Amino acid sequence: MYKYDQYDQAMVDARVAEFRDQAQRRIDGKLTEDQFKPLRLMNGLYLQLHAYMLRVAVPYGTLNSTQMHVLADIADKYDRGYGHFTTRQNIQYNWIKLEDAGDILADLAKVEMHAIQTSGNCIRNISSDHFAGAAQDELVDPRPYAELLRQWSSFHPEFMYLPRKFKIAVIASDTDRAAMRLHDIGIQIVKNADGEIGASFYVGGGMGRTPMIAPNIRDFVPLDQLITYSEACLRVYNRYGRRDNKYKARIKILVHELGAEEYTRQVEEEFAHLLEQGIEPPIAELERIKPFFADPAFEDGTKTVDRSDPDFALWVDRNTHRHKHDSYVSAVVSLKPVGGIPGDATAEQMHLMADLAKEYSFDELRVMHTQNIVLPHVKIADLHALWTKLEAAGLGTPNLDQIGDIIACPGLDYCSLANARSIPLAQKISERFKANGKEDTLGELKLKISGCINACGHHHAGHIGILGVDKKGVENYQLSLGGSEAEDTALGKITGRGFDEDGVIEAVETVTDVYLAQKEDGERFLDTYNRIGMAPFKEALYD
Amino acid sequence: MTDLLRFRDDTPTTDPVAAFETCCDQSNATAVRIEPGDDARALLTFLDRLTLVEVNFPVYGDGRGYSAARILREAGFDGEIRAVGDVLVDQLNNMRRCGFDAFQPNAPLDRADADAAFKTWPEVYQATTDGRNPIWNIRHGANHE
Amino acid sequence: MIILTGNDLKSGAVVWWDGAEWSLHIESAVDVGDEAEAIMAREESARRVNVPYSVEATLTDGIARPNHIKDRVRGLGPTVRPDLTLKPDNPAAIEEIV
Numbered sequence: 134m135y136k137y138d139q140y141d142q143a144m145v146d147a148r149v150a151e152f153r154d155q156a157q158r159r160i161d162g163k164l165t166e167d168q169f170k171p172l173r174l175m176n177g178l179y180l181q182l183h184a185y186m187l188r189v190a191v192p193y194g195t196l197n198s199t200q201m202h203v204l205a206d207i208a209d210k211y212d213r214g215y216g217h218f219t220t221r222q223n224i225q226y227n228w229i230k231l232e233d234a235g236d237i238l239a240d241l242a243k244v245e246m247h248a249i250q251t252s253g254n255c256i257r258n259i260s261s262d263h264f265a266g267a268a269q270d271e272l273v274d275p276r277p278y279a280e281l282l283r284q285w286s287s288f289h290p291e292f293m294y295l296p297r298k299f300k301i302a303v304i305a306s307d308t309d310r311a312a313m314r315l316h317d318i319g320i321q322i323v324k325n326a327d328g329e330i331g332a333s334f335y336v337g338g339g340m341g342r343t344p345m346i347a348p349n350i351r352d353f354v355p356l357d358q359l360i361t362y363s364e365a366c367l368r369v370y371n372r373y374g375r376r377d378n379k380y381k382a383r384i385k386i387l388v389h390e391l392g393a394e395e396y397t398r399q400v401e402e403e404f405a406h407l408l409e410q411g412i413e414p415p416i417a418e419l420e421r422i423k424p425f426f427a428d429p430a431f432e433d434g435t436k437t438v439d440r441s442d443p444d445f446a447l448w449v450d451r452n453t454h455r456h457k458h459d460s461y462v463s464a465v466v467s468l469k470p471v472g473g474i475p476g477d478a479t480a481e482q483m484h485l486m487a488d489l490a491k492e493y494s495f496d497e498l499r500v501m502h503t504q505n506i507v508l509p510h511v512k513i514a515d516l517h518a519l520w521t522k523l524e525a526a527g528l529g530t531p532n533l534d535q536i537g538d539i540i541a542c543p544g545l546d547y548c549s550l551a552n553a554r555s556i557p558l559a560q561k562i563s564e565r566f567k568a569n570g571k572e573d574t575l576g577e578l579k580l581k582i583s584g585c586i587n588a589c590g591h592h593h594a595g596h597i598g599i600l601g602v603d604k605k606g607v608e609n610y611q612l613s614l615g616g617s618e619a620e621d622t623a624l625g626k627i628t629g630r631g632f633d634e635d636g637v638i639e640a641v642e643t644v645t646d647v648y649l650a651q652k653e654d655g656e657r658f659l660d661t662y663n664r665i666g667m668a669p670f671k672e673a674l675y676d
Numbered sequence: 677m678t679d680l681l682r683f684r685d686d687t688p689t690t691d692p693v694a695a696f697e698t699c700c701d702q703s704n705a706t707a708v709r710i711e712p713g714d715d716a717r718a719l720l721t722f723l724d725r726l727t728l729v730e731v732n733f734p735v736y737g738d739g740r741g742y743s744a745a746r747i748l749r750e751a752g753f754d755g756e757i758r759a760v761g762d763v764l765v766d767q768l769n770n771m772r773r774c775g776f777d778a779f780q781p782n783a784p785l786d787r788a789d790a791d792a793a794f795k796t797w798p799e800v801y802q803a804t805t806d807g808r809n810p811i812w813n814i815r816h817g818a819n820h821e
Numbered sequence: 822m823i824i825l826t827g828n829d830l831k832s833g834a835v836v837w838w839d840g841a842e843w844s845l846h847i848e849s850a851v852d853v854g855d856e857a858e859a860i861m862a863r864e865e866s867a868r869r870v871n872v873p874y875s876v877e878a879t880l881t882d883g884i885a886r887p888n889h890i891k892d893r894v895r896g897l898g899p900t901v902r903p904d905l906t907l908k909p910d911n912p913a914a915i916e917e918i919v
């Protein structure tokens with residue numbers, strides 16, 4: 134894992150001092166709320182439905198047990214004993230006091246964490262593959278590149294007041310586990326015909342009101358031009374992205390309106406200019422970062438799982454992922470207990486996950502964008518012991534990528550922008566499909582729920598997506614089908630008129646019944662949908 | 677006229693400040709004011725006759741002026757670049773990194789607050805034209821020109 | 822009726838205007854009629870409240886019930902965590918607001 138040196142530490146410490154001062158100036162009335170808002174947002178502090186909310190960055194989703202323990206301590210000391218893991222691999226706390234914000238940031242800084250740029254119209258936390266450094270199918274570990282981008286984007290002087298927020302994801306395998314093409318910039322680390330490593334740039338993806346899949350604008354940027362090319366992409370956006378309408382301000386609209394070709398031409402022109410400016414870090418910096426992500430000392434051991442306990446075998450089948458070392462797997466800790474709140478974890482659970490990471494996973498954890506936690510390097514020989522402890526703490530639900538593994542944004546229970554509640558739907562759907570036994574027959578089915586068009590719950594990318602809308606002050610839900618955020622990226626299509634809460638739960642069951650009736654061998658819900666199209670689902674829903 | 681906070685040794689120009697459009701046609705203006713939507717690159721052909729470029733920030737949240745200043749500096753402009761309008765103390769540091777060397781905000785700034793703001797960051801990650809050597813160069817004993 | 826709500830500047834807690842000061846309890850909210858703007862401007866500039874706004878409500882059993890569900894959720898707390906609402910001992914309170 135990356136470790137701060139004195140420079141990184143000094144930057145984060147300086148930010149704590151700066152924000153403490155800003156918060157105090159607000160409390161003293163030297164700053165109005167209008168002046169303070171962009172400052173607090175750049176430190177991840179929102180004013181939400183019930184209180185201030187603080188979002189803490191987990192860079193590219195990687196953290197160690199010490200950091201996880203501190204996240205738990207913050208939940209206990211400054212919040213109400215829990216935190217919420219988000220779809221951008223971060224964690225947020227719902228009941229923060231402005232007066233405490235400086236102290237919390239100081240606690241975080243002690244373990245090399247922060248809330249820098251977790252909100253605001255700036256470059257946000259860089260996200261990545263949650264199986265990075267462990268997955269069997271990756272070209273290289275994408276995180277050194279993400280770390281380089283983290284440093285470049287932190288306090289970037291030119292890009293703190295972009296037209297809108299800006300999200301970057303970096304992956305390094307053909308299987309996309311980070312919804313890369315649904316980001317403002319998606320970077321895939323690739324190898325070219327000459328065997329050199331470089332970056333393939335996808336720009337202009339996103340969800341929200343107008344979802345778009347990012348087009349590829351350059352298939353190979355050499356590693357010693359990575360930062361310069363990123364800077365060119367951002368500068369064109371900063372100068373020409375729309376600022377007249379918040380809903381048209383994301384880079385996807387610029388790329389769409391200019392056309393990918395024209396946007397690319399402008400980027401290339403800016404890039405040629407910036408190359409002469411010598412802004413690229415020395416390649417030695419990337420070489421300095423890489424060893425931090427070197428493989429831990431894997432040992433050969435058992436390669437097979439004792440499947441005599443069927444509950445354990447089911448968990449292994451569903452919640453573990455193939456590792457590059459054949460004596461290990463990556464194990465997913467589900468934060469989606471049946472009837473639970475997706476992504477929430479109590480302080481005790483966080484402490485436990487930290488302890489288990491220390492004991493079984495070389496002190497490493499990952500946050501998934503699907504709001505679960507990964508222990509990336511677990512010995513197959515240790516799996517049963519791990520599972521037993523997870524089970525006992527309510528963290529052993531065997532539902533990864535099943536219908537119960539629902540992504541749900543906080544919705545109207547916490548979020549001031551919401552139209553409708555998301556969490557109760559997730560709770561009821563997971564309970565219903567557990568009770569009727571269908572979860573086990575459905576296989577991979579990604580259900581995603583957003584409480585408003587901002588799409589934090591990635592509903593556009595759900596095999597089944599649900600969007601909360603406001604129907605004259607009453608909660609209403611639109612259903613969409615056919616989305617995907619994996620390498621077969623697709624945007625879901627709305628089925629038709631919306632439903633009330635009970636109605637949409639019924640509707641989810643109806644569409645899954647259509648799938649079960651029509652599926653052919655080996656087809657997932659999404660495959661069947663792609664084969665038979667919307668019509669049979671519509672018919673079952675509305676006729 | 678609000679207070680001018682200036683980080684240059686030369687005397688401020690008293691020439692009239694032309695609007696961007698008139699400046700582009702008018703061959704003798706030495707001071708110009710650009711708005712967020714104006715293309716700073718249009719000034720590059722006659723940079724040598726300019727002593728002052730004012731960059732207006734109608735609202736602090738519109739960050740186009742940061743790019744404008746950097747583009748001018750990257751082209752070698754060494755005259756004054758002055759941020760005017762809705763400029764707050766918390767933005768000064770980044771503005772200076774982008775090439776601004778004078779500030780004339782709507783609401784006057786306290787010199788001491790400004791000095792404190794400039795001292796916030798002991799080092800910087802990125803290379804700009806402000807002469808500061810970025811962290812990743814310091815780590816490897818390199819220098820940014 | 823028109824009632825006023827906002828958040829406490831330091832703690833962030835949801836507060837309601839009770840005619841004299843800001844209360845944590847929506848039950849204390851009073852109709853401000855056409856005074857809304859004046860009260861909000863005065864209170865915000867004195868930093869006794871942060872980001873106040875006015876809410877249309879209907880008097881129900883003598884208590885202001887906001888017309889929009891969002892403000893009813895604000896008045897109680899997250900419906901998915903009865904233990905964290907202002908009425909942890911009365912789970913039925915959630916049914917009353919949704």
Ligand code: SF4
Binds near residue numbers: 543551589
């Ligand atoms: S999708 Fe909307 S309701 Fe959900 S968290 Fe995002 S902004 Fe809030």
